[in-house]
Amino acid sequence: MMKEKEIMIGLIFFLALFTAPFWLNVGNSVTAAPEVVISAAAGEECLFSAAEMRERHMQILDEWRTVSVREGKTLDLSAGGAHIGFEENCLTCHANREEFCDACHAYTAVNPDCWDCHHSAGAKS
């Protein structure tokens, strides 16, 4: 025996619940992405372009930590033989962690645990 009425009520309830995030956020304004404040010493060049960094910094840093910690390599040949070092190479210039790192990470709800251990001047919050 089909309980059509009950099934229909259940379906409507399910659909309402499932699509609730869309209804609840209708009309809410979207928070604008934060502007990355780049503070770099004059004359110093970045290893990669800003666009490439924005897109790939997590892969680059992940690769760096693997080759430097596990393979003992200290030079990145893809970056023109640059010395591998997140702290020496990046944070010395970009020493404004709150604007340079945290702003975007907070916006995208990413919680990298770099700062649990790395504590150079630029890594201080």
Place this chain on the structure above:
Amino acid sequence: MSGKKISRRRFLGLGGAILAGTALLPAFGAALLPPGGGGQSVRYGMVVDWRRLTAEDIARMSRACHEGHNVPAVTEPGHEVKWLWGESFDRVFPEWEAPYAEDPRALSLPVLCNHCESPPCCRVCPTEATFKRADGVVMMDYHRCIGCRFCMAACPYGARSFNFTDPRRYLDEIRGDYPTRALGVVEKCDFCEERLRLGLEPLCAEASGGAVVFGDLADPDSAPRRLLAANFSLRRKAELGTGPNVHYLWRGVEADA
């Protein structure tokens, strides 16, 4: 493959040629290896002339190490974090009984990770967070450590410490550039890997006033190898087959024998 047939004579001839080639490979094999590779290998090790070290010397070495690597001074019993510390003779060499010698508990020796040849810690690590480098250093990759503490159970020397609490809580001051560790990882001595990169000797050797000699044990002319050639020495629990690379000189034993 086509149905081309190979004669028995040719098959046996090729087999013989392969056999002859394999037999000759050791003689000419070196020419096949890429240049610069193989051949020269480094095996870092340490010789401790512990008779020259007082408890104060060991405390100084330990302090230099712990300050240089931001090792937290955790005081809760069982939660201490140590990379290099002093231990009494009867605990460093429990198998060496000397009932009529001077009180073995009064003798202090520096102990640290032995950077074993076949490290049991690396064998049990499920994530390969600890691994043996080609130069002999038993490294820790804190990024990968999941804090299972298998390595601590496997290490026969108790050279590993676990961070039961946030280590920064126990650092009155974070010194230098060496990173701290995070809650829930295992840490230990890494032979001052960050200094070896720069061609410097480890901090403990520097603070020992010459009583700790560090170098390449694969090189027969290195300072530690010359010391080991001229003196009797011991390694901790060598009978376990881990191949420790920290040697303790036994000066004076030749005269007594």
